[in-house]
Amino acid sequence: MVSAGHRSRSGARGQWRRALRDVRHLLAFRAATVRRRRAxxxxxxxxxVVTVLAAVLPAGMRVDADLGRMLAPGLAGVAVGAAAAGGGGRELIGRDAAAVHPxxxxxxxxxxxxxxxxxxxWLIQAWALLGLVAALSGVRAQGIxxxxxxxATxxxxxVGWTAEWLRRRGPGWALGRFVLPVVVGLLAAPVAAVVGRIVRTGGPLSLLATAAALLALAVGLVVLGARAALATSRLVPRDEGRLESRTYALRTTPRSDLAVLRRIDRGSVWRSVPLRRGTWLLAxxxxxxxxxxxxxxxxxxxxxxxxxxGCVLLFGVNLWCLDGRGLxxxxTLPVPPRTVVAARTWVLAELLLGAGAVTLLLGAVRAGRPTAAELLAVVLALGVVVGQAVSAGxxxxxxxxxxxxxxxxxxxxxxxxxxxxxxxxxxxxxxVTGVLLGGLAEAGRTDLLLVLAAALGAVSAYRISRAGRRWSDPVRRARVVSIVSAG
Known part of the structure; x- marks a missing residue:
């Protein structure tokens, strides 16, 4: 007779084989939908190429003693930063498209x-870590x-799946998803310190054993994440359901078309789960x-x-996807196209300004008393980079x-x-903008600060105005509408 344990192990192996096969098919499907394959x-x-260069080139550099002490925090930072950004991860296929596939x-x-x-x-953290390890111990420690x-991935x-599971469990479990990344960071820091010491002083055998142990731990975490994903899939996504089923009180109609469109766009942002979460996280x-x-x-x-x-990547690089099929x-609304662009630009700019202001207010608590040039540089940097991000979006x-x-x-x-x-x-x-403004602030050149900020702001304003004119072209607008509304 076949034991229950044997059947369970066989079923688990079959599940993983099917999952790997499905991932291969989904990757092929995603690759087939790429528009510009050469690019x-x-x-x-x-x-x-950059990854290889980051792992090899710093090996010949002379290392300062302080750089060695940065290794453990750097290793821990990769884990904590990746865990904080996790939330189930990216979808290999969209939710609507996946509905018809098992x-x-x-x-x-x-x-x-x-x-x-x-x-x-992820790439910047990985490149920095590879370069740091190469500078400290050469290529021999890159396996670790x-x-x-x-x-860490x-x-x-x-962590992301576990946090989502806690979120779906209900309000009583909500605190756990905030505590979880902190606990992960506290646990990762001492492990990173030990690994960093082995990287700096360990021999070939200890380096190989440490790399093997980390890979084994990674495999165990992959299995643990799969179990968390299975548990999460059995629960209803509360945040999405609450936002989509909520009744909103009727408010007075604004007096201008621009104000009406701004209200609609704000609602589109704050009633979207990923945008709301991402904005608060980045702020x-x-x-x-x-x-x-x-x-x-x-x-x-x-x-x-x-x-x-970071905030403009939430939706600003594809602004019209806020409407989806509603575009x-x-x-059909009797509103000039330039007014539509102005409303969308306004909402994006106020979101970026608000998030940046929150960050600066928190950072200013322990930053000490600034000089006039430093305070001016920070304020101008916020305005200039918001203009750059909006125009690019x-x-x-x-x-x-x-x-x-x-x-x-x-x-x-x-x-x-x-x-x-x-x-x-x-x-x-x-x-680059921040470095330039910071350098001028260090030199105390408030006049050059104003000139540089005005020049960069003028470039952004011109690009925003040009984007508004181009949106007035019905052919270009129809192309965007047909693509976005097809989802």
Whole structure:
């Protein structure tokens, strides 16, 4: 007779085999839908080249003693940062498209793991870690760096699914999803310290054993994440259901078309689960880090760019996906197209300004008393990077629209590889702006600060105005509407 335990193990192995087969088919399906395959291939090749260079080039650099002490926090930062960003991960296939396919939660979990590297945050952390390990111990220790990144990614998925499970359990369990990343960070820090010491002083055998242990831990976390995904799939998504079934009180009608459209757009943002969660996370997380670390005003100049480039990725790079199929209805309203663009721009700008202001207020608590130049640089940086992010979002939204259902808590406004390109371009532009303004503030040149901010603001204003004129073109507008409403 076949024992129950044997049947259970056979069923589990069959489930994993089916999940792996489904992921392979879904990846092939996603690859077949790529519009610009040559550009996608070039982007993946560039990511691979940069990864190899990050792991090899710093090996010949002379290392300062302080850099060695940064290794343990750097290793812990990868795990904690990845865990905080997790929430079930990205969808390998959209929710509506997946409704007709028997895709298991395990397949969904594995697909999210595969898509995890297609994130600018993940790539930047991984490149920094590879470069740091190469500078400290050379190429010989890169096996541990790779194993740690894989383990941190699996940990992030497990934490993300567990947090979603707690969220769906009801209000009584809500506190757990906030405590969970903190607990993970506290547990990861001492482990990272031990691994960092082995990287710096360990021999070949200890390096190999540590890498093997981290890989084994990663496999265990993948299995744990799959179990959490299965448990989560049995519960109803409360946040989405509550927002979609809630009754909103009728308010007085605004006096102008612009005010009406602004109210509609604000409702579209704050009644979308991923946008609401992402906005609060990006407003509070960088500010909390700045508050805990006691960053100076010269470092706070870089914070608005970080927040603005992150928030605009929530929906600003595909602005018209806020309406979805409702964009067809929006186009029937007797409102000039320029007014529609003005309302959408207004809402995006106020969202970015609000999130950046929250971050700066938190960071200012322990930053000390600023000089006039430092305070001016921070304020100008917030305004300039918001203009850059808004103008970039308007351009990309019209040039590369995508049909996306933002009701799903795991939805993203564009395909993963496209999002990587957007985030890297935004990060470079906003970081360079922050560095320039910070350098002028250090020199005390308030006059040059004003000139530079005015020049950059004028460029952004021109691009926003041009985007409004282009939206008035009925042919271009019809193309965007047909693509976005097809979802």
């Amino acid at each position: 996608a291939g070039s982007a993946l090749a560039a990511i691979g 895709i298991s939660p395990v397949s969904d979990h594995l697909g999210a793991l595969v898509l995890a590297p297609l994130s600018a945050g 760096a790779v194993a740690w990144v894989l383990m 699996a940990l992030a998925q497990a 509070l997380a960088p500010g909390s880090i700045a508050l805990a670390g006691g960053l100076s005003w010269s470092a706070l100049v870089l914070m608005p760019g970080l927040v603005a480039s 067809l209805w929006r186009e 308007l351009r990309w939204s019209a040039a590369h629209p995508h049909a996306v259902d933002l009701r799903s808590a795991r939805a993203t406004p564009a395909p993963p590889l496209v999002m990587v390109g957007y985030s890297l371009r935004l990060a470079v532009a906003t970081t």
